[in-house]
Amino acid sequence: MSLLDVRGLRKAYGALKVTDDLNLSVEKGELHAIIGPNGAGKSTLIAQLSGQAGSDAGSVRFDGAEMMGQPMHARVRAGMSRSFQITSILPGFTVLENVAAAVQARRGSSFRFFAPVAGERALNDTAMEALARVGIAERAAMRAAVSAMAKSGNWNWPSRWPPRRNSCSWTSPLPAPAGRRRIAWSRSCAASRARSRWC
Amino acid sequence: MTRLTPTRAWAATILFAAFAILPMITQALGDSYLIVIATRILAYAIAALALDLILGYGGMVSFGHAAYLGIGAYAVAILGRAGITDLGAHMLAAIAVAAVFALITGAISLRTRGIYFIMITLAFAQMGYFFFVSLSAYGGDDGVTLNARSTVFGQPLLENNTALYYTALALLIGLYLLAVAITRSRFGRVLTGARENPLRMQAIGFSPFRYQLTAYVISGCMASIAGVMLANQASYVSPSYMDWHRSGELVVMVVFGGIGNLLGAVAGATIALLLEEWLALLTRHWPILFGLILVLVVLYSRDGLSGFFRSDRS
Numbered sequence: 001m002s003l004l005d006v007r008g009l010r011k012a013y014g015a016l017k018v019t020d021d022l023n024l025s026v027e028k029g030e031l032h033a034i035i036g037p038n039g040a041g042k043s044t045l046i047a048q049l050s051g052q053a054g055s056d057a058g059s060v061r062f063d064g065a066e067m068m069g070q071p072m073h074a075r076v077r078a079g080m081s082r083s084f085q086i087t088s089i090l091p092g093f094t095v096l097e098n099v100a101a102a103v104q105a106r107r108g109s110s111f112r113f114f115a116p117v118a119g120e121r122a123l124n125d126t127a128m129e130a131l132a133r134v135g136i137a138e139r140a141a142m143r144a145a146v147s148a149m150a151k152s153g154n155w156n157w158p159s160r161w162p163p164r165r166n167s168c169s170w171t172s173p174l175p176a177p178a179g180r181r182r183i184a185w186s187r188s189c190a191a192s193r194a195r196s197r198w199c
Numbered sequence: 200m201t202r203l204t205p206t207r208a209w210a211a212t213i214l215f216a217a218f219a220i221l222p223m224i225t226q227a228l229g230d231s232y233l234i235v236i237a238t239r240i241l242a243y244a245i246a247a248l249a250l251d252l253i254l255g256y257g258g259m260v261s262f263g264h265a266a267y268l269g270i271g272a273y274a275v276a277i278l279g280r281a282g283i284t285d286l287g288a289h290m291l292a293a294i295a296v297a298a299v300f301a302l303i304t305g306a307i308s309l310r311t312r313g314i315y316f317i318m319i320t321l322a323f324a325q326m327g328y329f330f331f332v333s334l335s336a337y338g339g340d341d342g343v344t345l346n347a348r349s350t351v352f353g354q355p356l357l358e359n360n361t362a363l364y365y366t367a368l369a370l371l372i373g374l375y376l377l378a379v380a381i382t383r384s385r386f387g388r389v390l391t392g393a394r395e396n397p398l399r400m401q402a403i404g405f406s407p408f409r410y411q412l413t414a415y416v417i418s419g420c421m422a423s424i425a426g427v428m429l430a431n432q433a434s435y436v437s438p439s440y441m442d443w444h445r446s447g448e449l450v451v452m453v454v455f456g457g458i459g460n461l462l463g464a465v466a467g468a469t470i471a472l473l474l475e476e477w478l479a480l481l482t483r484h485w486p487i488l489f490g491l492i493l494v495l496v497v498l499y500s501r502d503g504l505s506g507f508f509r510s511d512r513s
């Protein structure tokens with residue numbers, strides 16, 4: 001069975017049918033690109049898959065589980081993730097905190113009110129590792145809003161870190177591959193970085 | 200995110216130490232009115248602190264936080280009349296009712312954003328206001344005078360103004376430390392993140408709603424404690440505690456002190472109330488002067504008064 005299986009997906013804005021009966025399946029380890037002119041509906045499709053936008057009809061199955069009707073954060077926890085065409089960060093946080101927040105989302109409860117999160121070595125270490133992997137470790141303490149890379153808006157944060165056993169990530173307008181191993185993740189990351197000029 | 204810099208820790212220590220020695224100074228001056236004002240200031244500081252937690256850190260501009268002052272105040276009046284006079288019981292009752300009220304109204308309000316959130320929190324507070332206005336058993340519009348202040352271990356200790364003052368100060372310091380811990384915790388990071396960029400937080404796997412609602416409830420509970428203190432300070436309870444003017448004043452205090460700066464909220468409440476007392480001596484039209492000062496502070500420092508003391512502004 002495909003890792004991602006989309007059937008009969010539809011979405012219309014008024015009379016404009018943006019996604020019209022779309023079928024798509026992505027196998028593990030595959031890398032796909034969705035291309036089309038401006039306004040073709042690429043971003044809308046990604047938004048539908050990620051749960052950011054609702055769909056009029058259809059089904060999105062990920063790793064065998066129906067994702068339709070699930071909110072965005074639930075899909076992320078199931079292993080689907082996305083990045084954004086327009087850079088989306090937490091501007092007031094440091095670069096490290098941006099990534100550590102993503103690690104935190106997948107490690108333990110965040111309904112913890114007393115212990116200072118800045119002191120959680122495990123979160124920071126994993127986040128530092130991710131930053132080092134994409135070569136911006138030296139910017140860790142910098143405010144994300146100030147970081148030149150973020151400003152230029154042409155680079156995507158390693159937000160998909162840490163990769164799940166089953167993870168599928170993409171960057172609009174270019175979906176990145178699904179993979180079971182870190183190797184696949186880093187390849188997809190490299191791929192999206194290389195193509196980030198078009199994101 | 201909150202960084203507890205040494206400067207901030209020092210500022211907190213100095214501010215709270217000043218509050219701690221104040222009764223000695225007023226005693227030396229032989230001024231007994233000052234301690235009454237100061238207790239009121241401490242109570243409002245608790246409320247401003249509570250509001251800043253959701254306004255400054257959560258980005259939720261509640262224009263109905265006076266509702267929780269009223270809930271706390273009426274907890275004292277209603278339990279007191281029923282013969283339950285213990286301060287702990289009053290606070291627990293206030294917190295419980297505030298939690299339920301915040302949970303219900305927060306769950307509804309958080310479905311909206313921006314100006315709609317402001318309006319809907321205002322509307323809920325007004326509902327509370329009119330509920331107590333119609334509560335004729337407790338004086339309706341006129342309110343009701345308390346027979347006695349809350350008791351501690353069955354003793355009427357709080358009848359002494361200085362004892363009440365130190366109780367309020369202890370509560371303020373405790374709640375301040377709690378609020379600081381919350382903003383620096385895992386929970387605080389998610390709350391701040393949801394203010395910074397809710398879509399981003401969803402994209403990394405958080406549901407902002409749950410965290411915002413929890414913060415809203417915590418804030419409401421904290422503010423209800425301020426209401427308990429206010430009722431005791433004035434020995435009087437009326438719907439005016441829940442008036443929308445009062446909600447506005449709380450927002451002003453937070454803005455005054457610097458949004459998203461917990462110590463600033465305490466300082467903002469202090470300075471706003473002191474200014475009010477002082478300007479009222481000068482002229483009957485003091486709100487105009489007060490408004491002018493507020494405009495100047497906001498104009499010259501986006502971070503309120505605390506902005507004037509900061510060196511790390513970029």
Ligand SMILES: Nc1ncnc2c1ncn2[C@@H]1O[C@H](COP(=O)(O)OP(=O)(O)OP(=O)(O)O)[C@@H](O)[C@H]1O
Nearest residue numbers: 013018036037038039040041042043044045085173
């Ligand atoms: N919220 C919306 N309401 C109404 N129409 C919308 C909305 N979002 C997108 N559209 C329309 O849907 C169509 C598809 O838009 P979409 O952003 O998905 O295109 P895209 O392929 O990502 O384009 P680009 O290459 O410019 O990024 C466009 O015609 C757009 O105007």
Ligand SMILES: [Mg+2]
Nearest residue numbers: 042043085173
């Ligand atoms: Mg697009």
